[in-house]
Amino acid sequence: MPHGRDGLNKRAGEEISSADPFEEDVLALIPALRRYSRSLARSDTDGEDLLQDCVEKVLTRRAQWRGVNLRAWVFTIMTNLYRNGRRRRAQHPEVELDETLGLRAEENNADPLERQRLLRALERLSADNRAVLMLVVIEGYRYQDVADMMEIPVGTVMSRLSRARRQLAEAMKDDNVIALRRPK
Amino acid sequence: MSADFETVSDDDLHAYVDGHLAQPERERIESWLEKQPAKAEEVRQWQAQATALKQHFASYARSGEEDRSLISARRKSRSTGWASAVPTLRRLAAGLLIFAAGALAGAYGPDLVAPPPESADASEALPRQAQSAFLIYASEVRHPVEVGASEREHLATWLGKRLDYGLKIPDLSSLGFSLVGGRLVPVNDTAGAMLMYEDVTGERLTVLLGRNPENRETSFRISSRGEVETFYWIDGEIGYAVTGEVPRALLQKVADECYRQFEASESS
Numbered sequence: 001m002p003h004g005r006d007g008l009n010k011r012a013g014e015e016i017s018s019a020d021p022f023e024e025d026v027l028a029l030i031p032a033l034r035r036y037s038r039s040l041a042r043s044d045t046d047g048e049d050l051l052q053d054c055v056e057k058v059l060t061r062r063a064q065w066r067g068v069n070l071r072a073w074v075f076t077i078m079t080n081l082y083r084n085g086r087r088r089r090a091q092h093p094e095v096e097l098d099e100t101l102g103l104r105a106e107e108n109n110a111d112p113l114e115r116q117r118l119l120r121a122l123e124r125l126s127a128d129n130r131a132v133l134m135l136v137v138i139e140g141y142r143y144q145d146v147a148d149m150m151e152i153p154v155g156t157v158m159s160r161l162s163r164a165r166r167q168l169a170e171a172m173k174d175d176n177v178i179a180l181r182r183p184k
Numbered sequence: 185m186s187a188d189f190e191t192v193s194d195d196d197l198h199a200y201v202d203g204h205l206a207q208p209e210r211e212r213i214e215s216w217l218e219k220q221p222a223k224a225e226e227v228r229q230w231q232a233q234a235t236a237l238k239q240h241f242a243s244y245a246r247s248g249e250e251d252r253s254l255i256s257a258r259r260k261s262r263s264t265g266w267a268s269a270v271p272t273l274r275r276l277a278a279g280l281l282i283f284a285a286g287a288l289a290g291a292y293g294p295d296l297v298a299p300p301p302e303s304a305d306a307s308e309a310l311p312r313q314a315q316s317a318f319l320i321y322a323s324e325v326r327h328p329v330e331v332g333a334s335e336r337e338h339l340a341t342w343l344g345k346r347l348d349y350g351l352k353i354p355d356l357s358s359l360g361f362s363l364v365g366g367r368l369v370p371v372n373d374t375a376g377a378m379l380m381y382e383d384v385t386g387e388r389l390t391v392l393l394g395r396n397p398e399n400r401e402t403s404f405r406i407s408s409r410g411e412v413e414t415f416y417w418i419d420g421e422i423g424y425a426v427t428g429e430v431p432r433a434l435l436q437k438v439a440d441e442c443y444r445q446f447e448a449s450e451s452s
Contacts, residue, residue, distance in 0.1 A: 023255050026255060027251060027252060027255060030247055030248075030251045030254070031244075031245040031246050031247050032245055034244050034245065034246070034248070035241050035242070035244040035245035038241055038244040039237070039241045039244075047244070051254075052254060055254045055255060059255065112403075112405055113403050113404050113405055113406070114236070114403075115236075115240055116406070118236050118237070118240060119240075133237075134237075134241075136202055137202070137233075137234045137237050137238065138237055138238060138241050142204065143198075143199075143204075158194070158195050158198065161198055162194055162198065165198075165229075165230050165233060166226075168233055169226070169229045169230070169233065172233075
């Protein structure tokens with residue numbers, strides 16, 4: 001057994017009573033992580049699964065964290081988990097789960113059908129394009145930050161962002177359930 | 185504007201949409217967009233997307249009762265046996281902490297992943313009632329309706345009177361569905377109307393109309409129960425629900441057609 005792993009266990013055991021600062025920092029990131037995981041996932045359940053996998057991985061890998069920018073490190077781990085998951089799913093496609101999203105809580109007063117349309121359109125994006133879009137638009141990362149997190153050139157970030165936006169616009173145009181809305 | 189102002193790249197447009205630019209740069213792009221209607225439209229779409237995405241996912245950024253246990257569960261599995269080694273008091277304290285976190289989360293927001301609470305909201309009751317009516321009556325072979333299509337005029341007058349609404353029975357023949365007839369059904373505890381249609385293969389659809397006590401408007405919504413799907417909407421005093429076990433695209437066309445015809449009869 002490598003030395004580091006042993007040391008980790010002991011440390012965790014010792015610090016159990018007082019709040020572990022690392023764990024507290026991860027805990028503080030959970031709301032943002034939950035939002036990011038849901039913005040990537042197909043459903044609320046998938047989003048929570050992704051969140052749990054991410055927290056688990058962050059805690060097991062905590063020895064690998066270099067001590068700077070925990071948030072970016074954790075978001076990178078989630079991004080990679082998501083991309084791997086999508087790849088796995090592509091190999092073993094499941095039956096599409098229809099959630100009748102129109103009936104979900106109307107917590108933000110958005111038109112439920114509009115949201116359904118948006119979520120369906122998001123499903124058409126590739127994993128990479130979707131992750132870039134969400135990191136920029138929802139999580140507010142700069143293009144260079146995204147490039148660093150995903151270890152790609154900033155030009156690739158831009159082309160993915162561009163593709164995501166155009167595909168989304170296209171998909172929203174195709175999927176025009178709302179065409180029958182009253183013109184008032 | 186001089187010619188060198190004319191160079192705005194796609195990257196600039198993204199940076200503009202994402203709010204990464206300082207004021208002079210924004211102004212340069214805005215004046216460029218004024219002369220580029222196609223690009224301006226695209227930028228407008230991107231901005232609308234960003235707003236919709238932020239609005240939709242914002243509500244997920246909150247803590248849940250289970251957050252702390254996500255971490256402590258992991259810790260337990262990592263260092264097996266710690267629980268027995270740690271004094272009982274400490275474990276109690278940890279438990280209290282989890283409880284406190286839960287109480288806090290409970291105070292600041294309902295559990296995110298739990299399904300929305302059952303509400304007595306009439307707009308949610310409508311699709312359920314429509315699905316029940318469909319399941320009960322569409323499978324009826326001999327008496328699916330009280331008044332058949334041969335008495336179309338009478339059916340409209342009768343149901344319209346009970347509903348206190350100028351009911352015009354939609355004609356769905358353009359979509360391959362002809363009227364079977366209709367019946368009086370309870371909807372939201374008062375008299376409602378159910379119309380039934382079928383195509384040449386005998387595939388049936390129902391259109392349910394009920395009084396809506398809240399008198400408000402919604403856009404189209406969809407609800408499923410097993411294979412049965414319902415498109416429904418509320419327009420002022422009347423709620424409408426189109427239900428069937430047909431492909432969603434077809435059901436949507438039917439809902440569209442019904443909406444169009446009801447709207448036309450209302451304004452006439």
